[in-house]
Each structure stands twice: as C-alpha cells, then as structure tokens.
Amino acid sequence: MGQRVAGGRGRRKPPPVSRARRRAQQQAVRQRVGAAVAAVLRAELEAALEAEVTALLGRPWYARRGAAPLRPAGVACSRCGQDWAPRLVRAGHYTRTLLTALAAVAVRVPRVGCRCRGTVPVEFATLGRYERVWGDVQERARQLAGLCLSLHDAREVLAWDNGQPLACSTLQGWGHQAAPLAAALQQGPLARVPPVVLLDGLWVKLMVETGARYRDRQGRDRPRVRREKVPLLVAYGVDPATGERWILDWERGVQEDEASWRGLLERLWARGLRADAGLALFIHDGSAGLEAAFGLVSFGPGVLRQRCIFHVLQNVRDAVRGPGLTRPAKRERRRAVLQAAAPIWQAMERSTVRQRWQAFREQWQATEPEAVAVIARVWEETLAYLAVLEHARERGESWAPQHLRTTSALERVNRALRQKTRQVGTFQSATGLTAALALVLAHRELGPDRLPADLWTEVLEAGLLVG
Numbered sequence: 001m002g003q004r005v006a007g008g009r010g011r012r013k014p015p016p017v018s019r020a021r022r023r024a025q026q027q028a029v030r031q032r033v034g035a036a037v038a039a040v041l042r043a044e045l046e047a048a049l050e051a052e053v054t055a056l057l058g059r060p061w062y063a064r065r066g067a068a069p070l071r072p073a074g075v076a077c078s079r080c081g082q083d084w085a086p087r088l089v090r091a092g093h094y095t096r097t098l099l100t101a102l103a104a105v106a107v108r109v110p111r112v113g114c115r116c117r118g119t120v121p122v123e124f125a126t127l128g129r130y131e132r133v134w135g136d137v138q139e140r141a142r143q144l145a146g147l148c149l150s151l152h153d154a155r156e157v158l159a160w161d162n163g164q165p166l167a168c169s170t171l172q173g174w175g176h177q178a179a180p181l182a183a184a185l186q187q188g189p190l191a192r193v194p195p196v197v198l199l200d201g202l203w204v205k206l207m208v209e210t211g212a213r214y215r216d217r218q219g220r221d222r223p224r225v226r227r228e229k230v231p232l233l234v235a236y237g238v239d240p241a242t243g244e245r246w247i248l249d250w251e252r253g254v255q256e257d258e259a260s261w262r263g264l265l266e267r268l269w270a271r272g273l274r275a276d277a278g279l280a281l282f283i284h285d286g287s288a289g290l291e292a293a294f295g296l297v298s299f300g301p302g303v304l305r306q307r308c309i310f311h312v313l314q315n316v317r318d319a320v321r322g323p324g325l326t327r328p329a330k331r332e333r334r335r336a337v338l339q340a341a342a343p344i345w346q347a348m349e350r351s352t353v354r355q356r357w358q359a360f361r362e363q364w365q366a367t368e369p370e371a372v373a374v375i376a377r378v379w380e381e382t383l384a385y386l387a388v389l390e391h392a393r394e395r396g397e398s399w400a401p402q403h404l405r406t407t408s409a410l411e412r413v414n415r416a417l418r419q420k421t422r423q424v425g426t427f428q429s430a431t432g433l434t435a436a437l438a439l440v441l442a443h444r445e446l447g448p449d450r451l452p453a454d455l456w457t458e459v460l461e462a463g464l465l466v467g
Contacts, residue, residue: 034161038103045098045107048126053110056122058085065089065115079118087115098127100134104164133166138174141166145175145436146443148419172432175439179431182438186249186267193277194237196388196403197248197268198410199284201233201256202417205426206433227426231256232417232437233264236410240392240399245409247441248273252433261293275300281388283407285311286378306384309345310406312375316341319370337364337371344375345405350386416444 054060056075058068068086076083091113098107109127112120123129137158144154151168159165205227212224233256235248249268253260273279279299283306284290294305320337322330340363344356357379365372375382385404392399403409420440427433 034103038105041100041103042105042107045105045126049107049110049124052124052126053090053112053122056085056112057088057090061090075112075120075122077114077116077118077120080114080116082114082116088120089113089115091119096127097132098134099132099137099162099164099166101136101140101158102161104162133170137162137166141171141174142178142439143443145171145178146439148416148423148440150423176431176435178438178442179435181442182434185247185438185441189272190248190268192237192246193273193279194239194246194248195278195280195399196238196240197273197279197282198236198238198407199233199261199282199290200236200407200410200414201231201253201287202414202421203229204232204417204421204433206230206430207426207428230254231260232433233260234410234413234417235264235268236407236413238403238409240403241397243400243403245412247413250437252430255289256287257289258292258296259289261287261290262296265293265297269297269299273299275303279303280391281306281384281404283308283404285407286381304384304387305381306388306404307378307381308405308407309382310408312378312382313338313341315374316371319374320368321370322368333368337368340364341371341375345382345385348386348389348401350383353383353386416440 050061056073058071058073059065065086065088068088071085072083073085073088074083075088077087089112091111093108093110095106096109098105107127109124112122114120127134140158141154144157149157151171154171155165155168158171206229207225208228208230209223209225214222214224216222231253233251233253235250236245237248238245249264249271251260251264251267253263280302281304282294285308317334317338320330320334322333325333340360344353344360347353347356357375360375361372385401388404389399389401417437417440420436421427424432424436427436
C-alpha cells in the first residue's frame, strides 16, 4: 500500500507578491511582447514588399537581368519611358515609418531602377503610395465609430497597443470616407422584396447652411450655418415567415411631411418594392405626411396599411384623464385602461377582436371617453393584419402575427442610431450624418445581409469617393 500523504496542516502559503512588483513585471513582459510583435511586423512587411519586386522583375535576388522574362513589366522608367522587364533592376531601399494597429515600425521599402539610371515609380499592393498609417488602423477607427465611440475615446483605444495617438480630425476624415457606402446601399434594385415594410422616423440635429457667408478671424470666407432638427425616415423590411429583418432604405428629410416621405416611397418603388414582387403590408405610426404620400405613390393592388398598435396604445395612455384622481390613482387608471386595451389585437379572428373592442368600449366609455375615442378614430386601420394573416393561410404560409401589428422591430435600428446621435450631439455636415449612418448599419449588421468588413474599401475603389 502507498504511504499516506501528510495533511496540508503544516503547509505554508508562498509569500505574497506586491502589486507594484506584479505591475512592473507585467509591464516589462508587455514591452518585450510589443518589441517582438514589431519585429515580426517589420519582417513580414519587408518580405511582402520584396516579393512584389521579385514578381515585377521576374527574377529573384542576385539573378542576372538576362534571366528575366522578355515581357513588359507594367511600370515605366521616369527617364527613358521604357517598361521592358529585363531593363529593370533593384536600386536599394528607403525607410518609411508606418503606423499599424499593433505597433509603429520603420519599414525598408525597396526601390526599382532602370538600366538608363532612371528611377521607376512602383505602386505596391502591400503599402500604398505615401501611406503612413496602415489599413488596419483605418478599419479599426471606422469600426469604433460604428460602435458609437466618440473621437476622443477612439483615439485612446487605437493608441493602446501602438502608443501613437492620432489626431481627432484624422479619425473624423476616415469616418467621412464611409459616406459613399451609404450611397451604395441606396442604389440599384432591392436584393430581396420583403412582404412587410415598417416605416418610422427619428429626429437628429444637423448644422445646415443658411445661404449667408462671413469671414472668420483668419479672413477665410465661410458659409453661415444654424442648427436644425431634421427627420431621418427609415424603411425596414421584415419576413414574417422567418423573422428576418433588414434595412431597405432611408431618407433625410426637411420635415416629416409629404414631400420627404414621398421621396423615400418613390425610391423604394423604383428599386422594385411592389405588390407583384411580394409586398403585402406597410406598418406605420399614422404620420399625416406619410398618409398624404401614400395617396401619391401606388405600390400595386392588395397592399394594405396597418396602424402600429403600440403607437395607438401610447395615444390611449395619454388620453386617460382620470378627473378628480390623485397622481397615484391616475397612474393606476392608466395601467388598468392599457391592460384592458392591449388584448384587443392579440386575437387572430376578426369576430373575437370586435367582441373585445365592444367590451372595452362598454367598460370605459363612461369614465374615459377620450381614450375610447382614440381607438374609435383609427379602428379599421388597426385591423389590416387580420386580412394579411388570412391571405397567408390561404396560400398555405405560416406568418407570425407579432411581425404584422407594430413597428417595434424597427426600434432596434432606431436605438442604435439614437445612441450615435447622442454621442455626436450635433452633426456638423450632411456628409458626417451619412457616414455615421453607414458605419452604424455596417458594424451593427443591420443591412440586408452581413456586410463584409472591407465593403467600404470596394466602394471607394469603384471611384465613388472624390478627392
């Protein structure tokens, strides 16, 4: 049998390490890790640049020019103008400081020369011309902007590893470069036409030019601006069979009026949102401007409009008067009225819905007539979901009713956008507002599909960004 191990009664704990010593040790290890990462980055970048030069010349290091293939190199000498590969040679290196997300490194960039002693300008894929900040820093900056971090907070996050804080104006410029992404998302036919479209708006603060001009203290001619609240009108697609939801389009209006809503509806129609493509229902909050715009834009026969039940219940709550009641009693009265009103539209049969409405009216007509009148005014407009459900059942489809009665699904989008508007406060330009919207949609995955991280790069390369 094995010997019995002595109990832990006589064991002693190791002496504790002070916080200062542990912090100093961890900082030293972190510095060594940072130096190792910087060395690896430098080596990999220089190897990638050398590989590009080897592919351009068609021969490795120390191989004679006669071994190069007889073909054009694709780059021309700035002196003789020839681009024949056998004429090109390696011409040393120059050092460029490059800031990456992990470290700031000094990279030896290879030069290419010609047999005539001229220089050959080369555009590298690994490193852009005159580029001092690598693409990963810019991508990270846009991601932080999409996650609603302020410029100062993003500046600190980006400098955590490389130790090089960037100017807030630089970060803002990178964010504005995403504005063409928003334009790209609003162009072309819709990839999918949803059966249900939610329409709603939120207000943002924007500096708008007044038309007047002035000279600042440096004598520069400037446009005079004033702060205004402008609506951002959003269309959100929903598939009630699967529960999928995605942004369709948006419009920055002047007011939440007929003209602004009409611009959004006409663009949706032009992009293919119609009854013959599968559209069945609009859900909205009953805006007067939207109702007027619906009268000017037709999406085809059979497309119904549902009044958002949540907004109706909000109006019912606000209409509760409770004359003669104390504040706590009035609060209880509102709760009782809402508890009686909400189940009206939970039924799936038209007869049951009407029976519940009749019971609610009989219960509260005498004490809260204004709350009853709120529902009576829009009663028929709140029942469109029943007809849509019936049509879906006739086609053998199963649609979830919670996607057909309210615009609550759109609140996820509005919540993300409000978070960004609260962080910004007031947008200084329409470009900044558009870029912020594009970044929030891209990084919160609120678009029609999961947007690739480098989609903005593809848009910029397509020539949509000028300058």
